[in-house]
Amino acid sequence: MSDDMGRDTADLDEKDIQILKAVASKGVTSPDKIHQETGIPKSTVHYRLDQLQDAGVLENDRYDMNLEKLGLSITLISEVWAEFDEGYHQTVGEKLTAIEGVNQVHFTMGETDFVVIAHVPNRQLVESLVADYEAIDEIRRTSSKFVITTLKDEPLPVNDFEYETLVRTLTDSELDVEDDADN
Incomplete structure (x- = not known):
């Protein structure tokens, strides 16, 4: 399937959408909890999660979503x-x-x-x-x-800083960062 701009998107059905909504709205990443939220059998949840990862909709174990593959491009x-x-x-x-x-x-x-x-x-x-x-x-x-092209979309801003910068700016301590890195 492709979107309005000709990009490939996953071919989703209602069960996929239920699973994605449970992941997004409840923050659940456990197939057992997704089953509890949706009522979809656990074996189906496992299978669908694998399919969504293979299609590139879900990108990692946290189930970050690729919006282009999802169709929200x-x-x-x-x-x-x-x-x-x-x-x-x-x-x-x-x-x-x-x-x-x-x-x-x-x-x-x-x-x-x-x-x-x-x-x-x-x-x-x-x-x-x-x-x-x-x-x-x-x-x-x-x-x-x-947006024509997204060059960066980091959902976790902590990843945009070096460890030393975070320690220096977000803590009250005067830690020797080199000593901490060795431990």
């Missing part, structure tokens, strides 16, 4: 400008986070009020998302962009 980054009012960042932010398909909402300083990120499967959902943003009364305007 369009990353939409939207800037949102809203009417300034007391507590508007909370009110508008809550409305934005409630929109189906929105993955991240950031209230920002500067010219833009919010940055909203969504991963969607097709252009119709892009149009739907933008319409949902603009249907919020407090929103003045939006500007959306498609």
Whole structure:
């Protein structure tokens, strides 16, 4: 199967989606817990997890998901400008986070009020998302962009720093990092 942009995606069915939702929403990576969440027999869960890994949808033992293989290959980054009012960042932010398909909402300083990120499967959902943003009364305007190529998408920011930098900046101790590395 391929997406709107011609990229290969996995051929999923409802059981696959149930398993992926259990992994994503509950953070479960144990086939036993996935069975408990979904009611899908354990043997089927094992088989499906193997199939999802072979298809590249699940990438490792933590079951990180490859959004392109999953079919959520369009990353939409939207800037949102809203009417300034007391507590508007909370009110508008809550409305934005409630929109189906929105993955991240950031209230920002500067010219833009919010940055909203969504991963969607097709252009119709892009149009739907933008319409949902603009249907919020407090929103003045939006500007959306498609990501053409993702060069880096590290889900765990700790991986973006050297060990020594983390120790120096996140701890109160004056540890000798070289001594710790030897132990």
